[in-house]
Amino acid sequence: MKKGDxxxxxxxxxxxxxxxxxxxxxxxxxxxxLTLPDICGGIxxxxxxxxxxxxxxxxxxxxxxxxxxxxxxxxxxxxxxGPFFKKNExxxxxxxxxxxCWQLRCEYLHQNKGFVNEGADLExxxxxxxxxxxxxxxxxxETDGDGPEHIxxxxxxxxxxLCRAAEAFYEEFHEQMDFELYNTPVIDFIQWSKAEPAxxxxxxxxxxxxxxxxxxxxxxxxxxxxxxFTNPYDAAxxxxxxxxxxxxxADPFPxxxxxxxxxxxxxxxxxxxxxxxxxxxxxxAYFSFPLQIEELGQCAxxxxxxxxxxxGGAV
Numbered sequence: 001m002k003k004g005d006x007x008x009x010x011x012x013x014x015x016x017x018x019x020x021x022x023x024x025x026x027x028x029x030x031x032x033x034l035t036l037p038d039i040c041g042g043i044x045x046x047x048x049x050x051x052x053x054x055x056x057x058x059x060x061x062x063x064x065x066x067x068x069x070x071x072x073x074x075x076x077x078x079x080x081x082g083p084f085f086k087k088n089e090x091x092x093x094x095x096x097x098x099x100x101c102w103q104l105r106c107e108y109l110h111q112n113k114g115f116v117n118e119g120a121d122l123e124x125x126x127x128x129x130x131x132x133x134x135x136x137x138x139x140x141x142e143t144d145g146d147g148p149e150h151i152x153x154x155x156x157x158x159x160x161x162l163c164r165a166a167e168a169f170y171e172e173f174h175e176q177m178d179f180e181l182y183n184t185p186v187i188d189f190i191q192w193s194k195a196e197p198a199x200x201x202x203x204x205x206x207x208x209x210x211x212x213x214x215x216x217x218x219x220x221x222x223x224x225x226x227x228x229f230t231n232p233y234d235a236a237x238x239x240x241x242x243x244x245x246x247x248x249x250a251d252p253f254p255x256x257x258x259x260x261x262x263x264x265x266x267x268x269x270x271x272x273x274x275x276x277x278x279x280x281x282x283x284x285a286y287f288s289f290p291l292q293i294e295e296l297g298q299c300a301x302x303x304x305x306x307x308x309x310x311x312g313g314a315v
Contacts, residue, residue: 008184010039010170014163026130026155033159034105036166037081037098039182041072044080044169048072062231064207073105074098081165095151096158100126117148127152181209200224200304205235205261206250206272215248215272218293222300236260243267245304252276268303270296282308 013032020029041048049065050058058066077098085094100115104126107113117125125148132154170179202223206212212228219226223245229235232253239260247261250272261269268283276286285299299309 006186006188008186010166010179010182013039014166017159017163021156021159029159030128030155031109033162034101034108036162037073037077037101038069038105039179040080040166040169041069041074041076042067042182043173043177043179044076045072048075062207070102073102076169077101077165080169081162084161084165084168096126096153100124122148124149124151128158129154130156132157178210178213180213201244202226202246202248202300202304203235203239203244203261204228204248204250205232205253206230208250211250215250215291219248219297219300222297223304232259246270246300248272248300270299270303285309 013036017029017032017036020026020032046067048068048071050068052058060066075098081101082094082097085096087095104115107116114128115126117127127150129152132152200223202216202219202225204212204215204219204226206215206228207230209228209230212230216226216228227235227238227244229238236259243260243263244267247267247269249259249261249269252275253259261267266283268285270285270287272287272291273289278286283303285303287296287299302309
């Protein structure tokens with residue numbers, strides 16, 4: 001981990017759920033555990049997005065396709081978590097489905113409620129419990145004559161099984177899918193104060209997170225710290241008071257009238273790709289796609305050292 005970077009990763013979340021279970025902090029454990037299918041669903045089914053009735057794709061505030069979080073959640077649970085919610089391995093179907101877990105997630109996280117059981121068409125009513133201790137699944141069933149079946153779910157076992165399902169999913173797909181997309185960026189300010197000075201810091205801004213990560217990796221040896229952002233708003237918040245030593249921007253972002261990389265401090269900028277209004281400024285360099293990584297690195301290094309750049313080398 002680089003200096004100052006204390007980001008909460010996917011595995012950190014699972015680890016903290018287990019810590020909460022060990023400490024008997026059931027509310028915290030349940031809240032975090034119910035978000036695991038949120039994260040995994042977004043990673044597994046990025047193509048599942050919201051659409052208008054006419055079929056057009058809805059967009060979020062950044063102009064990207066808006067996630068259909070509920071559908072992603074339910075689909076991931078039924079496909080990957082369902083097998084962990086069987087009383088016996090030979091059972092045809094799990095005792096808890098994605099739709100009911102999604103319902104619990106929404107009710108509990110947003111209203112501090114449990115399962116909603118008022119639906120007249122519900123054949124099974126679920127109830128949260130503690131210290132149920134009746135079977136290996138910590139699952140208890142009761143019947144009320146001809147009425148619905150009642151199943152009591154132990155919170156500890158529910159959290160453990162969600163963790164196991166998420167860990168199995170990670171083990172199978174972490175080399176194919178980018179779990180870092182759902183990290184929580186956190187800065188350790190004690191470590192940050194010991195990190196490289198701002199003059200050796202690069203900020204990469206690119207809508208495409210994969211490209212942003214690739215550019216950051218290509219420039220990693222040039223600076224003490226490289227940050228990547230998929231929109232200018234996060235970059236502006238991050239460097240509001242302490243600008244980086246160099247901006248690397250791969251999209252014009254026309255919706256941003258006063259982008260942070262054209263601020264008053266005169267920080268050098270590398271503008272990648274097409275669509276830019278070319279300015280005559282010694283602190284700005286333009287690079288077309290496909291990029292020449294070696295030349296890009298040389299330019300970045302020159303700007304970080306306070307030198308001007310001309311095509312072919314530092315001046």
